Amino acid sequence: MPGILFTNAAIFEGSENTLRPGEVVVEGNRILSVAAPNERLPRAGREVIDCSGATLMPGLINTHSHLTYNNGTTVRELTGMPVEEHVLFTMHNAKLALDMGFTALIGAASAKPRLDIVIRNEINAGKIPGPRLLAGSPELTVTGGLADDNQLNQQHPSISIICDGPHEFRKVTRMLIREGVDLIKFNNSGDSFCFPRMAGFHNPMTDDEVKAITETAQNVGKRIAAHAHADSSVRQCLKFGVEFIFHATFATDETIEALAAARHKHYVSPAIAARYNTTYEAAEWGITTDVAEMIGNKRELEEGIKVMRKMHSAGIKILPFGDYGFAWLPHGTESRDLEHFVNLFGFAPWEALRAATAYSGEAWAGDTGEKLGRVREGYLADLIVVDGNPLLDLSLLQDRHSLLAIMKDGVFHKRYQGRAVAEAC
Template sequence: MRATLLSLALLFPSVAVAAPAVDAARELHCGKLFDARSGRLLGPHTVQVRDGRIQGVSAGIPAIPAGTALDLRGHTCLPGWTDLHVHMGSQSSPQSYSEGFRLDPVDFAFRSVGYAEKTLLAGFTSVRDLGGEVAPHLRDAIAQGLVKGPRIFAAGKSIATTGGHADPTNGWNHMLSELAGAPGPTEGVVNSVDDARQAVRQRYKDGSDVIKITATGGVLSYARSGDAPQFTVDEVKAVVDTARDYGYRVAAHAHGTEGMKRAVMAGVTSIEHGTQMTDEVMRLMKQHGTWYVPTIYAGRFVADKARIDGYFPEVVRPKAARIGAQIQDTFARAYKAGVKIGFGTDMGVGPHGDNAREFVYMVEAGMPAAAALQSATIRAAEVLGVDDQGVIEAGKRADIVAVPGDPLADIGVVMDVAFVMKDGVVYKAPRAGDADAAGSP
């Protein structure tokens, strides 16, 4: 296989592809503007965009609009949203487990193209993809203008232990396991400190942007435990220290308490899901500055599907029913305790494009709408470690979305995104027939 790929690479050298064309200059006339730094909703504002960046932001709307103005006076403009936990190469269905044996990677890649566009049109101009070999390639295709989608920060293959949540051979029979051989650090499966270092270096070689570990069992993996710790503290620390050498941040999937404690003490950037988070874990997270990405949507989705005969394998079904139902309550406690929270859905578990429903669930659990919106804008940028997005300010990326009405008064309007701009390109606009709605410059 390697020889074949090398031959193809020599026969067909890579060709540079231009990124999407960007309008030289545009003006957005916003009826209201969400200030992500303060969490306040401001009155009418004009946002000037040039060459993919925000050139200026000023109060008021000119009486005589410029010829390049976009009329959003009936809408609230917000920074483009970021979903910190997605899986762009897949989407849950009763066939998900068998498809891994029947479909080729190219099949999942083609599916991801549609998922990416749905995500962007739902208002999410950036995502952090936490596990999937398709994501780095999809990221590059979007950056080159071949595919419409959000900016992707890709983990590539998640790092697991043998039999752990991201062991790709879980559920395989003896014959298949013998044919494939035992997966190792190259495949993201580790069993020692040295393996952990090698796995991170392999992700660097593969072009990942972030490192993902599965610190405990998981809900949807073909294994009994959904919460047992699966790394030693030393193994997690080896991942974190090696990741730091390469400028990476580390996200830790974790449902069980002990696995969370080990991950936090070892220095991970974020805990994902956090289902059985205790007061002790919350204190540790606050002490270490660890972020929490709750993924309420995924919890509710799997708990609902667990009621349907045949949707999940029987080994998965009790985990989905027990663990999924807890996440929203855990989120409510963590928010009240003052744990830092970033927005994430685990989309790919649920249907792509429905990401904004997480806002509704967050508010339902007691978080103010302003804080929920901040979690997907300025706070998400902090989790990613970037300073050029998440706010509508001069010099930042021109990532802007707009919704009708007032999202602080009615968070439900986030489900009706009318306008999407990413890097100065308009992909969706409220006026039917507008050329910009198709992403044309």
């Protein structure tokens, strides 16, 4: 196998605070070697790609993706599409994610039970383009919880499956595992998006219910995520080993301390665009900043920022990109989250990129032993070439024209395009 050699690249390894000039060889679906400083790797028989000083980095990884959310304006609307159209919509979003440099996703809830599953299967079979995908379940919720939008005599399908009591949660979890999900998602807090029914700082789920889900999923090696704004929600995630803690908005200092002590077992995904963009950029859809304040979204934003700053200082792994797929945070704009991490949480740009690559790669792999999210020997060859230095300008990643090449599993989704302006590195 001759392989591909990238030369004259500025390499972002995934976990370092600087770019270093160098060369990388990809053979099959893995990175075979990364040159030491000033080393020239053998060229014989290899396709040589001269990056002209462009940045070579790991593909982006979104650990809180909702490919099925249809850019709607309410939670209920997110699934308001016939299943046939919804399959195609999801398929197009999978390609869009890869077009935007995302080479792996974790499905963090699917608007209908089998959408993520069939799209994952088609991607894995090589029939449609898309990132590596772990298929998420719908949101498991209780009667009256987030994404139960019914009223007496008024049935409204939503993105959830409604269960009450451990028996029902166990049965639905088993059914979803039978259908083929990789990850079970449940809602153990309310949210401003279900105003006035249940606020984010309230937790409607009992320990017995959470235990029924986690035990059932963990027994057969499935991943677990929780929509967990409330302090008690985060506590439940710690108690029952929920790996992905979404939002964590109202975590107290004591809970942050407990999470820091268990930081090797959990990832926090604030999905802050669902707070920032909703508070400040959704007026066109009727959510002015005043409305955002009234429903509690602005408070979730402000508390979330304070908590993420503390968690960042405590060394807890906070991951970007969650909850895109609403009208004011549409699919394809996920990379803006990197700027939110810098502007709102005080991350250095390289830390935001580390979260989006090396840390998210660890998160994607879980305990499978797979290696992705870094430019290192033996890692999966999921790589992008960026026209410029993203450590100096993270917004480059929001522009598909800045992505000069996109490779997943050693195969180009977008072949190297050449730079607009060549630079020596």
